[in-house]
Amino acid sequence: MVSxxxxxxxxxxxxxxLSRIDxxxxxxxxxxxxxxxxxxxxxxxxxxxxxxxxxxxxxxxWQYHDLxxxxxxxxxLSLYTIFYYTSASALTSFFFIVxxxxxxxxxxxxxxxxLGMPVRVTxxxxxxxxxxxxxxxxLLGHVGWIPFWLGFLSSxxxxxxxxxxxxxxxxxxxxxxxxxxAPILGVHLFFLIGYYFSLIPPVPVAVKKIGVYYDVVKTExxxxxxxxxPFWKIWDKGSQEFLSRPGDKVFVLISIFxxxxxxxxxxxxxxxxxxxLGWKLEDTIPLTILGGREAGFRGFGSKQFYxxxxxxxxxxTSDGREVGRINLTIKHDDSTLVREFKTDTF
Numbered sequence: 001m002v003s004x005x006x007x008x009x010x011x012x013x014x015x016x017x018l019s020r021i022d023x024x025x026x027x028x029x030x031x032x033x034x035x036x037x038x039x040x041x042x043x044x045x046x047x048x049x050x051x052x053x054x055x056x057x058x059x060x061x062w063q064y065h066d067l068x069x070x071x072x073x074x075x076x077l078s079l080y081t082i083f084y085y086t087s088a089s090a091l092t093s094f095f096f097i098v099x100x101x102x103x104x105x106x107x108x109x110x111x112x113x114x115l116g117m118p119v120r121v122t123x124x125x126x127x128x129x130x131x132x133x134x135x136x137x138x139l140l141g142h143v144g145w146i147p148f149w150l151g152f153l154s155s156x157x158x159x160x161x162x163x164x165x166x167x168x169x170x171x172x173x174x175x176x177x178x179x180x181x182a183p184i185l186g187v188h189l190f191f192l193i194g195y196y197f198s199l200i201p202p203v204p205v206a207v208k209k210i211g212v213y214y215d216v217v218k219t220e221x222x223x224x225x226x227x228x229x230p231f232w233k234i235w236d237k238g239s240q241e242f243l244s245r246p247g248d249k250v251f252v253l254i255s256i257f258x259x260x261x262x263x264x265x266x267x268x269x270x271x272x273x274x275x276x277l278g279w280k281l282e283d284t285i286p287l288t289i290l291g292g293r294e295a296g297f298r299g300f301g302s303k304q305f306y307x308x309x310x311x312x313x314x315x316x317t318s319d320g321r322e323v324g325r326i327n328l329t330i331k332h333d334d335s336t337l338v339r340e341f342k343t344d345t346f
Contacts, residue, residue, distance in 0.1 A: 020294075021083055021204045022138045022259030030076065030131055034124075037072045040065050041124055042166060045117060045180065049172045073123055077103075080130040086257075087201035089315070089322045096199045100126070117179045125187035129155040133191075134203055141291070142264040143202050144319040148195055152188065159184045202317040205264070205289075207324030208296040209255040210315070211238030211344055216251045216300045223298045225253045226341040237326060238344055243333035250303045252313045252326065254287075255296035255346050262291025265318045268301040273310035282306075298346045308332055 019026050044065070046052035054062055077100070085097050103123060132151035137143045140150075163184070167176045194200040213225035227239040242250055252268060270283040285301035301313075308330050315324035 020259070021134060022262075022291075027135065027138075030079070033072050033076055034128060034131060037069065037076070037124060037127070038162070040069055041117075041120055042162065044120075045176070046166070048117070049176070069120070073120075073127075076127045077123065080127065083134065083203050084130075084201045086206040087203045087323060089201075089207065089324045096194060096201065118183050121180050122183040122187055125155075125159060125184050128159060129187060129191055131155075132158075133200075137204055138259045138262075141259075141262045143205060143317050143321075144264075148319075152192065152195075156184075156188050198321050200321070202319070202321040202323050204257075204259050204262075205266070205317055205323050206257045206296075207254060207315055208257050209237075209346055210324055210326050211253055212240050212242060212313075212326060212328045213238045213251040213253055213300075213344070214242075214248060214341065216253050216302075223253060223300070223346040225251065225300075225344045225346065227344060228339060228341060240326065240328045242328055242330045243335075244306075244308070244330050245333050245335075250306060250311075250328070250330065251300050252302075253298070253300040253344075253346055254315060254324065255298050256289050256315075256323070257294075257296040258289055258291035260292040262289070264289055266323065267316045267318075269314040269316055270301075270303055271312045271314065272307060273312070279312065295346075306330055 043052060043062075047054065047062075081097065081100050084100060088094055088097055103126070129151070132154045133148065134151075136147035136150045136154075140147050163181055167173075167180060191200060211225055211227070213227050215226045217224045217226070225238055228243065229236050229239055238253070242248075244250075254268075256266065258264065266287050266289055268285040268287065269281060270285070271279045272282045274280045283303060285303075287299040287301065289297045289299065291297065311328045311330060313326050313328070314322055316322055
């Protein structure tokens, strides 16, 4: 019960002190947490295998190490779950979030805790790989296969280096390979497959706001989207039921968060639900995004030629991972009444 409370405490602490993903203090804090957590797990393995013997004074401090480990895991895993969640859009990405959250909670059940070291090494590997996966896009200013592979190799190299320095030779080799090396390799293999199957959300890019409009007017500080949404349709984002008259264009306006000094491209993929062919890609509109603005970079794409029916606009990063989407239905409007547009401000 105490360990669960400490874990929740770490979760809430990080939730309440959460700042921008590219905040320097935040990155340094994570690195320190990982260093402390890695040191404690390393000592724990060595104590269990008999290669480290604590003094009487050391044993007094060591009895509290479990609480520190739970606090650090709670803090780091909550942070990474939130960052992944804000960048997730596709259903496959949400499966990844659920899996990560499930692992985070599973570690607090006695049945899972009895498995011991493999679970902790798995969680630690996820934390290390997540840190490097966020760090390189922030450092380089874009997402893609280069930042991914730099993060992947940095994480794998760090953990394999720790393994070779501490456990390459000595007793309990087979046990350590099963309980330490196998989880490390398993986590990295899962992330590798997940990246190429678009299971991993494209952190640090995140869609903050998206909507469908009849026009977009840019002022000095804002983008204003004109819509005809009834007041009671609070769930709609702009005019997702688009009543089209001759000459109307369909605008999709988005606000995308990305770190400072970030410059990359997203694509707006316009899909039409064809009665015979199903969802069919009709158009691709590229947008260059610039990072740093707290409320997100604003941009829009428009379509002048379209059919009536169901449409879907998917926002994809330059490496083909979905970061947002919106559905809309286009219907012909025969009315000649004057339309009174309302405005959403981005």
